[in-house]
Amino acid sequence: MAATIKSVAEMAGVSIKTVSRVINKEGTVKPDTLKRVEDAIATLKYTPNKAARHLASKGASVIGYVYDNPNAYYIIDMQKGILDVCRKNHYELLIHPCDASSKDIAKELVEMVETAQLAGLILSPPLSEMPAVLSTLDENNISYVRILSGDGQITSALPYVLVNDFKAAFDITRHLIEQGHRDIAFIAGEEIHNSTTERLNGYKAALSEAHIHIDESRIIKGTYSFETGVKSAETILAMSPHPTAVFACNDEIAAGTLFGARMKGLDVPQDIAIAGFENSPFSRQTFPPLTTASQPTNQIAQHAAAALIQYLRAKRTKTAPENLSHTFVPELVIRASTEHLQ
Known part of the structure; x- marks a missing residue:
């Protein structure tokens, strides 16, 4: 042989x-x-x-999108955005869902790149935020672009896309405060996602600015799922007195919280106001529709793909790439789920 x-x-x-x-x-x-x-x-x-x-010698013309995220709406928007840029630049796209908690995840990614002869990778959280994965990719000279949660400059020779979850979470919480709420609960997603930490920090910063005591009992751990919202609603409504508002870490959690509140006979927003994050279809399909932060996932994906392709071209021609990194700030979208307290 x-x-x-x-x-x-x-x-x-x-x-x-x-x-x-x-x-x-x-x-x-x-x-x-x-x-x-x-x-x-x-x-x-x-x-x-x-x-x-x-x-x-011509350069590989396939890039990979690697993710571990249960949010179907996020993944679909990411795929559409990346694919749009790939088609315009004559690149193919390989989509690779994986388990970020696997002890062999870094090896898995390296083997995938080598077997499929990929030119580079687009990494979304939590993979983009895992030092062990990044160092292994660096050791194997694999090019990649990271999509990250953060509000400042990242020290990196490779391009990245930042999502300023902190600022958006601060704006949501401040909006609830401006509506007259002083007792605001927070429902978190998985801690492995840096977006959870950034959104929690934004929530705390807004409370501190308004001189509102941060009550840790009002911060509930969970996952980015509808079920977390339903269970958290039961926990929140069992508090005495219960919070008058809830900031959920994403729209799916918020939709579950709204469902749980209405199952208990509460009116939203008169009895309890609820806000989410991302502006996914969940936020528009509930009644009342949810106040949220509009995260431009499709644009984020397009920018990540364009940055990777430009970086690869610069690397191939041995020219210095321009600054390809960018920051997005999700914008507050106010809807009926957070009407002013009567």
């Missing part, structure tokens, strides 16, 4: 990507690693596929 690039990589104890760099004489391989690969090639009598080398 003829030797393959995979068998060369295994014998040399390196990745397929490293073998590819040696074959294509990229000059970015350490001398000792270079010798191991060359020795393995000689021992196995490996002959690179000329057609594959020709394609490699």
Whole structure:
């Protein structure tokens, strides 16, 4: 059986990507690693596929979108946005759902890039916020763009897209305060997502600005799910007195909270006001419709894809890429679920 690039990589104890760099004489391989690969090639009598080398010299034209997120609306918008940019730039898109909690997740991503010969990756949370994953990608010289939650500059040679969840959460909470609410509960999503922390911090900052005591009993842990909202509504309404307003970490939680409140016979917003986050269809399909923060997921996806493609082109031509990073601030959308207290 003829030797393959995979068998060369295994014998040399390196990745397929490293073998590819040696074959294509990229000059970015350490001398000792270079010798191991060359020795393995000689021992196995490996002959690179000329057609594959020709394609490699032109640059790979497939990028991957990697995610671990149960929110179907978010994923659909991300895919549409990325695909739109890929088509305009003659790139194909490989979509790879995965389990970010897997102990082998970093290895899984590297193997996927090498097997599918991807040019680069677009990473959304929580994968984009996991240092171990990022360091492994860096060690294997894999290009990527991260979509992150944050409100400041990130030290990185690679482009990124920031979503300022802190500012948007601050605006939502301040809106509830301006409606006369002083007792506001917060329902969180998974802690593995930095957006949960940023939104919680925005909530706390708005309360502090208004000199409202931050009551930790009003902060409820959960997941980004409708079920969390339903269960949290029961918890909140069992408090005495119960909060007059709720800020849920996303619209799905908020919709579940609204459902739970109405099952208990409460009127929204007269008995309790409810706000969500993201402006997903959940926020518009409830009655009353939900106040929320409009997160432009499609635009975020388009910018991430465009930034990655521009970065790859600059890398291929060995030119300095321009500043491709960008920050989005979700905008407050006020609807009937947070009417003024009577």
